[in-house]
Amino acid sequence: MKLSLVVPCYNEAENVLPFQQAVISAFSDCGYDYEIIFVNDGSKDATLHNLKKLFRAQDCPVKVVSLSRNFGKESAIYAGLEQCDGEYISLIDADLQQRPEIVRDMVQILEENTDCDVVAAYQDRRGEGKILSFFKKSFYSIINKLSKVTLQPDASDFRTFRRSVRDSILDMGEYHRFSKGIFAWVGYETRFIPYTACPRNAGTTKWNFKKLFNYAIDGIIGFSTAPLRFSTYVGAVSAVAAVVYLIVVILQKLISGIDVPGYATIIVLILFFGSMQLFGIGIIGEYVGRTFEQSKDRPIYIAKEILTYLDQK
Ligand code: UDP
Numbered sequence: 080m081k082l083s084l085v086v087p088c089y090n091e092a093e094n095v096l097p098f099q100q101a102v103i104s105a106f107s108d109c110g111y112d113y114e115i116i117f118v119n120d121g122s123k124d125a126t127l128h129n130l131k132k133l134f135r136a137q138d139c140p141v142k143v144v145s146l147s148r149n150f151g152k153e154s155a156i157y158a159g160l161e162q163c164d165g166e167y168i169s170l171i172d173a174d175l176q177q178r179p180e181i182v183r184d185m186v187q188i189l190e191e192n193t194d195c196d197v198v199a200a201y202q203d204r205r206g207e208g209k210i211l212s213f214f215k216k217s218f219y220s221i222i223n224k225l226s227k228v229t230l231q232p233d234a235s236d237f238r239t240f241r242r243s244v245r246d247s248i249l250d251m252g253e254y255h256r257f258s259k260g261i262f263a264w265v266g267y268e269t270r271f272i273p274y275t276a277c278p279r280n281a282g283t284t285k286w287n288f289k290k291l292f293n294y295a296i297d298g299i300i301g302f303s304t305a306p307l308r309f310s311t312y313v314g315a316v317s318a319v320a321a322v323v324y325l326i327v328v329i330l331q332k333l334i335s336g337i338d339v340p341g342y343a344t345i346i347v348l349i350l351f352f353g354s355m356q357l358f359g360i361g362i363i364g365e366y367v368g369r370t371f372e373q374s375k376d377r378p379i380y381i382a383k384e385i386l387t388y389l390d391q392k
């Protein structure tokens with residue numbers, strides 16, 4: 080098998096068939112074999128029903144992994160990667176925002192450049208609002224400053240890579256998965272190509288600001304311990320400031336005999352140090368929480384049903 084397309088699907092009932100047709104027409108004369116691995120990520124609509132129809136029809140080789148509930152896109156990708164037989168593996172969304180024709184170009188780049196292991200697409204023009212793009216920009220600049228790995232701003236999960244890269248990704252069994260960081264962490268020679276995301280074929284996006292914000296925190300905590308060090312620094316600086324202030328108070332008392340330091344100063348200091356302590360504990364909590372989750376060693380996903388073409392009647 081030359082190419083495996085891994086497609087996470089959450090409530091994509093109206094998209095899976097058009098997606099498959101788009102793949103078939105994009106690869107009709109490619110001259111190599113390919114398979115589509117649909118991962119049903121606990122959809123609540125008719126996605127699984129439609130995927131089973133596709134599986135039975137086998138207009139092209141299709142596998143279906145159906146998870147026992149919604150585990151999130153990252154876990155769905157992991158489940159799909161485990162089922163890949165291809166020499167090249169491609170991650171692509173089910174909503175046709177990312178055109179299968181681009182995957183063909185990606186495969187060609189890998190074929191022609193043996194030193195290149197990953198071809199990743201980034202959006203050249205983003206159709207999102209100014210506020211969101213401001214937050215995204217800030218996120219990339221923060222994470223790239225804090226973390227040892229470098230993330231390419233705007234690079235999406237839409238990428239095609241060699242099997243060795245897939246094996247390395249599967250070796251990273253962390254529970255809180257942040258694939259942009261995982262890709263950067265495993266390394267390999269990566270080439271970035273621009274693409275323009277098309278409008279969604281049907282349905283709505285599964286992301287909102289809160290989810291994106293939490294995802295960003297996952298990324299920073301997952302790939303950097305700098306926030307822990309930050310709270311140490313803040314603690315050290317405020318300790319020095321406290322000592323300086325102590326000396327000032329003592330000198331005031333000795334020189335001018337003023338011993339009424341002022342209500343406002345005390346309240347401000349209490350509030351400031353109290354909030355700094357809470358902030359520090361919060362940061363530690365984020366790491367302890369993730370250590371706790373990881374130490375439970377729960378599986379990244381649970382597959383309720385796996386349909387591979389060997390099962391086909
Ligand atoms: N997805 C998923 N599980 C989730 C959320 C999303 O498998 O919990 C899939 C979704 O079906 C789609 C892809 O991830 O194929 C990207 O999602 P979406 O289109 O909502 O994201 P956007 O393109 O808006 O960033």
Ligand code: MG
Nearest residue numbers: 172174176279
């Ligand atoms: Mg989308």
